[in-house]
Amino acid sequence: MGNTPMGDDLSAPGTVTTETGTILARPTNLDPGVAIVESDGRRPDATGTKGTKGTGKAMAAMGFSQAVDNSEGGLITTFFPLIGAAFGIGEGMLGLLSAISKFARMIFGPFWAMMADKYGRRKILILVTGVWGLWTVAAGFAPNFTWLLILYAISVVGTVASEPIINGLLPDLFKQSQRGKAYGTIRAIGAGVGILLGPAIGLFARGDDPSPDAWRYAMWTMGAISILSGVLIAMWVRDPRQNTACDDMMAEAGTFKISDGVKLFKIPTIYLMAGMVVLVTSLVLLAFYPNFLVIERGVSVFETTLTMSCFSIGAVFSAFLGGRLADLFVRKFGEKGRIMLMQIYLVSFAATVAIVTQLPYEGFGAAAPITFLLGLVFSIGFSGCVLPMVSNVVPTQLSATALAMLFSLIQVGVTALMSLGLGFVAEAFSSQTMFLWFVVVPYLLNALYWMLFYKVYPRDVERQQERSDQVAAGTF
Known part of the structure; x- marks a missing residue:
């Protein structure tokens, strides 16, 4: 899940109020493909439509970047049976590798978001998505498990950056009523690219007796693809809030402060979200599921990459479905519609995980279709509900x-x-026991927890502009 955008604080004299917030009036170097949308949804030129020139390539580049970063994280878990055999380690070390990537996200996700706010989101994306791929290449040369830990830890410091920064760009590119679709589209592009990346890299482990160095070839290849994604970001992505003509105004307004993040917890929806995410344990599922297929369901490493591509195919449909379902629920039920859909999703995902991990089955033929089902449910809640709600x-x-x-x-x-x-x-x-108690049960509890949002979320939506004005005035 997955999950951290960084918006520049552009509140300053000479601003206009828009549907997505307060931005500088007509910055001189605004991407020509990004239009300023007034609070009534109209462009200043009164065409009544939002400009989209260039956003297609930008979304493709950002989706590709997310796919590469997600695939880099999944590389270790998919090839862990070969890594374990090479270095003589067990599933406990898989947990350690998984924890390293998550600690990196926890520590460096906000850090990279801060850097993106201060130095420009596009520049930081190029650094962490493209240049940082060299560390993934280096990890493929690790002579022992200790060196693999060190080099992998450095590589994931950059891997965690693209999602928070990209999520922060989307509200600037799309008005509020289209954000569910936008978040869903980005996730769908990322999942679609992953469908091809997984099996392609998995070819290094094809056959009943794959090369013991297959995981090294995979790391080298993934590092090279990461560098390519940085090139695409440099070519196609523009930051609509970038404004070199207003450096003096941006110097203070664009600076991230930790205190700003703390203040956000004065918003009831946000502190409820903080409690909610503790019960979203899908990251645990994704970390251990590929190894579960190999060890407990008799699926080969290469077949596991194909199986996870079935998951990605399902996730493509899920991301599109989530965004559109949420927009539909909002039209029919108002702001409470996203809460209703999220509860439906949580129960559905718990049931699906139970089917995928608790039912007895063996081999690729059985694993592929039920893993597709898992992917079909996976992205509905976050693409359509959580990210737009925040x-x-x-x-x-x-x-x-x-x-x-x-x-x-x-x-x-x-x-x-x-x-x-x-x-x-x-x-x-x-792994079967672990999935039951640490994935299925928390999701069911979370469905009950979401009852708390019905009272606070609609009120917080109504107060967003008020709070944005308070930030602009320095009184939030």
């Missing part, structure tokens, strides 16, 4: 900060601590 209640200047605090800090921090121990739980008992 962006709809926080001051528009701090939307990225909010997502960084909730998902890069709180959720991933809790998941990292869980992963440290759950690898040993799976090793001592079974």
Whole structure:
């Protein structure tokens, strides 16, 4: 899940109020493909439509970037059976590797978001998505497990950055009523690219007796693809809030402060979200599921990459479906519609995980279709409900900060601590037992927890502009 955008604080004299917040009036170097939309949804030229020139390539580049970063994280878990055999380690070390990536997200997600706010989101994306791929290449040369830990830890410091920054760009590119679709589209593009990346890299492990160095070839290849994604970001992505002509105004307004993130918890929806994410344990599922297929369901490493591509195919449909379902629920039920859909999603996902991990089956032929079912449900709640809800209640200047605090800090921090121990739980008992108590049960509890949002969320949506004005005035 997945989850942290950073919005520049552009409140200053000479601003206009828009549907997505307060932005500088006609910055001189605004991407020509990004139009300023007035609060009534009209462009200043009164065409009544929002400009979209160039946003298609930008979304493709951002979706590709997310796919690469997600695939880099999944690389270790998919190829862990070969890594374990090469270095003589068990599932406890898989938990350690998984925890490293999550601690990196917790610590460096807000850090990169801060850097993006201060130095420009596009520049930081190029650094962490493209240049940082060299560390993934280096990890493929690790002579022992200790060196693999060190080099992998450095590589994931950059891997965690793209999602928070990209999520922060989308509210600037799309008006409020279209954000569910926008978040869903980005996630769908990322999942679609993952469909091709997984099996392609998995070819290194094809056959009943794959090369013991297959995981090294995979790391080298993934690092090269990461560098390519940085090139695409440089070519196609523009930051609509970038404004070199207003450096003096931006110097103070664009600076991220930790205190801003703390202040967000004065918003009832946000502190409820902080409690909610503790019960979203899908990151645990994704960390251990590929190894579960190999060890407990008799699926080969290469077949596991194909199986996870079935998951990605399902996730493509899920992301599109989530965004559109949420927009439909909002039209029919108002702001409470997203809450209703989220509860339906949580129960559905718990039931699906129970089917995928608790039913007895063997081999690729059985694993592929039920894993597709898992992917079909996976993205509905976050693409259609959680991400738009957060962006709809926080001051528009701090939307990225909010997502960084909730998902890069709180959720991933809790998941990292869980992963440290759950690898040993799976090793001592079974992954099947671990999935039941640490994925299925928390999701069912979360469905009940979401009853608390019905009272506070609609009120917080109504107060978003008020709070944005308070941030602009320095009184929030």
